Ligand SMILES: Nc1nc2c(ncn2[C@@H]2O[C@H](COP(=O)(O)OP(=O)(O)OP(=O)(O)O)[C@@H](O)[C@H]2O)c(=O)[nH]1
Ligand SMILES: C[S@@+](CC[C@H](N)C(=O)[O-])C[C@H]1O[C@@H](n2cnc3c(N)ncnc32)[C@H](O)[C@@H]1O
């Protein structure tokens with residue numbers, strides 16, 4: 001059977017993003033605001049998470065029968081899940097996996113980077129929104145210092161992992177630091193991707209007026225360090241790439257709000273509780289954990305997954321404006337469950 005299934009908009013599935021836990025040691029205001037994700041928040045119990053064996057079983061089917069080639073582990077904070085390197089080891093040894101990466105806030109990397117690298121992890125993307133302790137402490141909601149993340153960056157590089165940085169820009173909070181962040185990582189040969197603040201989940205009280213746009217981000221940097229746009233590395237890449245003219249250094253901008261990229265979206269997401277989502281902004285997913293625990297055969301699961309992808313017609317970022325205007329928007333899954 002041909003592996004690739006096209007969805008209703010002719011998009012193949014290539015990239016599977018797996019949230020391994022909904023818990024986090026940060027409380028970023030744009031993701032898990034402390035007022036909501038406090039001590040009484042009903043985080044998932046261990047048995048409600050997919051086990052590593054279940055994740056391996058489902059990933060094998062995605063690779064063999066749907067054409068997945070890239071895997072990204074995320075969360076919540078993925079490194080809060082015990083022995084994550086055991087999962088990395090299982091997944092990285094699977095045939096046909098071309099890329100295995102992780103998105104993390106970085107502060108546990110000094111402890112785990114070597115184990116992850118040995119287990120077969122290739123790349124980490126580390127999130128860091130500011131180089132100023134006051135701003136960063138407010139944004140991460142826990143007063144965590146910039147150095148804790150930079151130590152994670154160093155540990156990852158030392159272990160031999162490829163590192164990128166993700167920086168969410170929220171207007172009125174950290175846009176004044178765009179140029180200094182760009183400079184800092186340019187000097188260190190590390191790619192930064194600036195991310196427009198998105199209306200994910202239900203908890204962050206998102207307003208369009210809080211978005212600092214791709215155009216503004218590029219202008220700010222270009223005025224000091226001229227940039228030129230360059231081609232994507234691969235079809236379905238979410239970041240638009242820009243090179244500092246006359247150099248080999250680059251940055252990216254992820255512009256889900258002002259310059260949507262749904263037309264090439266080849267991503268599916270497995271949430272911490274084992275539901276499959278075909279869009280980051282979906283309100284509900286397909287309960288894969290139940291399917292696995294009901295003892296369905298791999299053949300039955302394969303058919304189910306191919307059927308789900310074949311029916312997909314998501315393009316939320318392209319439809320956002322009309323959805324927000326018509327108030328037809330329903331509750332969306334929280335970012336910490338779906339993983340970004
Ligand atoms: N709207 C939207 N945002 C996305 C999508 N994929 C990733 N993002 C957001 O882009 C940001 C960066 O994602 P990462 O987890 O670093 O992964 P990536 O951009 O796929 O990284 P590479 O594999 O290095 O290209 C996160 O904030 C994600 O939430 C998507 O399909 N749609
Ligand atoms: C949900 S986090 C999970 C992984 C890990 N805890 C981390 O922060 O890197 C994945 C990515 O989503 C980004 N993110 C979370 N909420 C966002 C929002 N409202 N808008 C844009 N990006 C967001 C984070 O900055 C991070 O880069």
Ligand code: SF4
Pocket residue numbers: 024025026027028031032075076077105127335336
């Ligand atoms: S963005 Fe990542 S680090 Fe920040 S609260 Fe969300 S899951 Fe945690």
Ligand code: SF4
Pocket residue numbers: 261262263265266267278279280281314315316317318
């Ligand atoms: S909004 Fe949904 S369909 Fe569009 S790029 Fe993001 S995940 Fe893909």
